[in-house]
Amino acid sequence: MNTVRAIRDKLDHARQLLDAGEPTLPELAAATGLSASHLQRQFNARFGLSPAQYLAQRKLGTLRSALREGSDVSAALYDAGYGSPSRIYESGAAKLGMTPARYRAGGEGEQIRWSIADTALGQALVATTERGVCMIELGEDADALEAKLRDEFPRAALERVDVGRDEFLAPRVREVADALAGKQVHVPVDLIGTAFQKKVWDALMKIPRGQTRSYSQIAVELGAPQGARAVASACAHNRVAVVVPCHRVVRSDGSLGGYRWGLPMKQRVLERERAA
Template identity: 60%
Template sequence: MDTSPDPRLENARALLESGAFSLPELAAEVGLSPAYLQKRFKQAYGLSPAEYAGQRRLMRLKQRLRETEDVTQAWVDSGFGSCSRVYENGAAKLGMSPAQYRKGGRGLKIHWTVTDTALGNALVAATARGICAVALADSQDALLAELRREFPEAELNHVPDDDGAIAPTVRAVADALAGKAAALPLELVGTAFQHRVWQALMRIPAGETFSYAELAQVLDMPKAARAVARACAGNKVAVLVPCHRIVRGDGSLGGYRWGLPRKQTLLARERMR
């Protein structure tokens, strides 16, 4: 099964890694029509060219905010054209202002709750701007510890899962974890290689499994199985980015960040469908 992207799409992705292009400019560079490029790029990578470029800028912004005290320089280095664009585009994805992210969420109020889902306890956390964390664990203490590691300086406000401030988000996450259709935007922030691996994971059909080596073959990187495994381990979005569909080369389940029983349940449910 050859599901590797068209070389022209790979060229377009590489160009987006290196600079800013409008859709017509990008299409002209790779020799495709804008409409065809838009459709095929999204099929291959799960994002439109503009969304992919936005994710890359956001990744660079988050990295630079951790590295420098100069927030303005972080904007410039990340490819945002102005302060207003950071707040219009970047802050909506970060769920907070750039300065707050750099400071571990200092001055930020995060509403969080633990709710019962088809996969057990799930922590859902959101700011006034949107979702900033989703995690699975057996205990509320473990879930809260993970949230604190990500936002050590934020004010964490525990609310009931039916609280009006967070209830719609909780319902959408619970539906997604139960395998139902849910309108839930994803923020996939990582290196370019991690992003490719995560997008490839999302193209694995439900009920099927790949080994790390097979996924590396799909990515046309047959010697990168270990790097693929590391990228899968770095996935922070349970189920929605389905790393549970990766098994060992001998067919055994291998590990799973959120516990092997959950992996077994997910795979059995998908195969029954």
């Protein structure tokens, strides 16, 4: 057990190094004390992608955020660390998702399959790319849930799949339903955000089920004691409800604070986890 924990700590350290810079695989291996091949295998098993793919997603996340905020494409590319427009393709990042122009155009060219399932806490829309779950929406109105998906990806190729009829999507729908029932789950996700947002989301996933932390506590944990508002913003930008458990973050006084799906839903999810 201690050996497993030690390896996990080393993998988390490798991930932190990738969030902070652009280390090579040999540099990561040297920093963690693992062989390059062992690090590659273990990192992929823990995070669902190789260190190089993780770095590409991190840079792509920075790029996407800048584009979403209206930045010039060329400036956003350089700020994300690509050096030149062609580098986004040379680095392999283009294989992980949309080109900058597609993303800015509402996801044009992206293939997304989705279903709506009945769960212990109402209906849940689960949408996936080939990389994992990219969006979860909760609510009681199926049409409203679909509208939110189409608003997020207005020009993507969206394919609705009957629950249980897609070998990739079906198990992920079941996992989300289990999460809403308060169970422990491990769901492959397609999380792309800024380095700070991913640090927040990672911190959220480490909070034990049924427990909570304040926005300020998370900020301190991440080395940004004045960053409670930034933590709250990262929670607000979480598009993978429950799997990335922003419901476990509350105000310093213990009150629930905000939640994209409403405070009653936040309370119900927490109660389910505590009961489980």
